[in-house]
Amino acid sequence: MEKEQIIKLQRKANDFREETLDMCIDAGTGHVTSSFSCAEILTSLYSGNILKYKSDEPKWDKRDRFILSKGQASPILYVTLANAGFFPKDWLNTFCKKEAKFGVHLQNTVPGVEYSTGSLGHGLGLGAGVTLRAKIDKKNYHTFVLLGDAELQEGSNWESAMFASSYNLNNLTAIVDRNGYGVLGATEDIVKLNPLEKKFRSFGWDVKTIDGHSIKEFYEATNNFRDYKRGKPLVIIAETVKGKGIKSWENKALVHGMAPKGEDAIKLKGELKKYSSRGEYE
Numbered sequence: 001m002e003k004e005q006i007i008k009l010q011r012k013a014n015d016f017r018e019e020t021l022d023m024c025i026d027a028g029t030g031h032v033t034s035s036f037s038c039a040e041i042l043t044s045l046y047s048g049n050i051l052k053y054k055s056d057e058p059k060w061d062k063r064d065r066f067i068l069s070k071g072q073a074s075p076i077l078y079v080t081l082a083n084a085g086f087f088p089k090d091w092l093n094t095f096c097k098k099e100a101k102f103g104v105h106l107q108n109t110v111p112g113v114e115y116s117t118g119s120l121g122h123g124l125g126l127g128a129g130v131t132l133r134a135k136i137d138k139k140n141y142h143t144f145v146l147l148g149d150a151e152l153q154e155g156s157n158w159e160s161a162m163f164a165s166s167y168n169l170n171n172l173t174a175i176v177d178r179n180g181y182g183v184l185g186a187t188e189d190i191v192k193l194n195p196l197e198k199k200f201r202s203f204g205w206d207v208k209t210i211d212g213h214s215i216k217e218f219y220e221a222t223n224n225f226r227d228y229k230r231g232k233p234l235v236i237i238a239e240t241v242k243g244k245g246i247k248s249w250e251n252k253a254l255v256h257g258m259a260p261k262g263e264d265a266i267k268l269k270g271e272l273k274k275y276s277s278r279g280e281y282e
Helices: 003-027 032-036 039-047 071-084 089-094 123-136 155-166 196-202 215-222 262-276
Strands: 065-068 143-148 172-178 206-211 234-239
Touching: 003 032, 003 039, 003 071, 003 089, 003 215, 003 262, 032 071, 039 071, 039 143, 039 215, 065 071, 065 123, 071 089, 071 143, 123 143, 123 155, 123 172, 196 206, 196 234, 206 215, 215 234
Parallel strands: 065 143, 143 172, 172 234, 206 234
Antiparallel strands: none
């Protein structure tokens, strides 16, 4: 990918962060930090010609399937889908209000959303089922599942990981948003996940670890994913920063699910504007 394209997508990811923050401030709720850690991932998938979809035909049979297992990051997915043309952008102004089309946790009544999520630990199982069905029906679409790292502390994910490798689901790519934090603190202080690469390999997966805020590295990790003749599912461990772009909220416990208010909102918007003004990820 050319540097100009990378810079363009990075700026778009930062625009999505700003739109997400504004939407959550206006609503007085929303998972800002969980959304910000996966901004580059969603931007690359939907705006970087990785996912195959038709925004004017959300249930197009040949579409790739994207499942947001970490459903609490719904705000930035709503922003991403609106910018991709799945629904009018003015819907974002109603987020979590009486007349809203959508609330805090992800719901499949929204055009472009495959499944309602937010009860964590189920997305990978859904993805495994979808990909197995594709193989049975001889369909060529690919399925991506974006997982939060803290939800990997739930056993249902590892049951799904065993299932996916047992059936050689090479049409499945899991992406772990490895921001290192759950609601109450660092994952390694609660239930240790490391060595995460070795765990997935022992469950029969191919593994790639990248900087999850690097558009370039994400593209390299997904390069030729349709033509790669591996016999295993792939997991991309994307090392990210929770709250990326708002310095005072980065890697901070107990702001999960919060939107800033009053003077705090003004301060955080200023921090994000300063980060976004650089344009290119550094």
